[in-house]
Amino acid sequence: MPVVHDMLAGRASVLPVPAENDRESSFLSEALRCGAEIDDDVAVVVPTSGTTGTPKGAMLSAAALTASAEATHHRLGGPGRWLLALAPHHIAGLQVLVRSVVAGTTPVALAPTFEPAELPSAVGALGPGRRYASLVAVQLDKALRDERAADALATLDAVLIGGGPMPTGLAERAAAAGISVVRTYGMSETAGGCVYDGVPLDGVRVRIHDRAAAQPATSDRGRIALGGRTLAKGYRNTMNPDPFADAGWFRTDDVGALDPAGRLTVLGRIDDAIGSGGLTIMPQVVEVVLATHDAVAECAVFGVPDERLGQRVAAAVVLVAGRESPTPAELREHVAAALDATAAPREFHVVDELPRRGIGKIDRRALAARFSS
CATH class of the missing domain: 3.30.300.30 (ANL, C-terminal domain)
Structure with a gap:
């Protein structure tokens, strides 16, 4: 992982692209002006198109990436070794590499096709100590259909699930299999997951904008805004309106509710x-x-x-x-x-x-x- 080391040390600004897709790689490199001047403190530009199809590129500093990794380890109980089951050109996969560098460990990579039959040997290769994986719901569902794969995941200290809401019943099936699931919410603009099981990571702030007109007194519901140490500097390509316009905050396109204890429930995307x-x-x-x-x-x-x-x-x-x-x-x-x-x-x-x-x-x-x- 020399590139990740250079990225975190401030020696390189990286644009991660899918190595197996030359056309997409060329498109992203041109659209996000790879090689053109960029601020010295930008470690990585993570392509993000949302639902528009136009890449914007979240500009993340090494400090934001490191803060996310350290906060994740603190929440989960300490640094450990990671299973790399997500493509590293997406923020969730990239953060597995960053967490590994910060922890001084080496991740164990699975094939891009994610075959559950590979999980027992991959998990075994993680060795002793604290061990983690970051998956999306579809992968967890596939693993639960293979008894040996499910048993392997159950030996991990935590399995982060991001990439959108979990289907009803999936968390219950995972719990029945003894898998310690942590639901994460975040995006490229926040250096990946920044709210775990509804609770913001250390250094992350959550508030509600554009509140709905009539809400129960026990809820605070509206557009979710995120801030704190893991926030991107902005987009490589500008947007109008700019969701980073409110200094220190990123206005998401998600609707959520905060309960009196400050726990966040994500209700869905505004454009959905x-x-x-x-x-x-x-x-x-x-x-x-x-x-x-x-x-x-x-x-x-x-x-x-x-x-x-x-x-x-x-x-x-x-x-x-x-x-x-x-x-x-x-x-x-x-x-x-x-x-x-x-x-x-x-x-x-x-x-x-x-x-x-x-x-x-x-x-x-x-x-x-x-x-x-």
């Missing part, structure tokens, strides 16, 4: 919100309920155009193996029993798998494009 008949519906809230139906293995909720409502709520469903598809009326009734009836999807589509982007996030735009008519 569905406007139906004058009401705003957060897809993730509906998914949590829909996924509790015993015939639903996975689901994704999204909006499609509707002449009367503006948008109507739709859902794509992956069925439990061997189960017959419930009727739309049955699924609507299941959701309406827990939420307002307006949040219950008006149409359902059974699919073999859900489309994903990046490191495992559900691609709602792809679903909306596929099922809009």
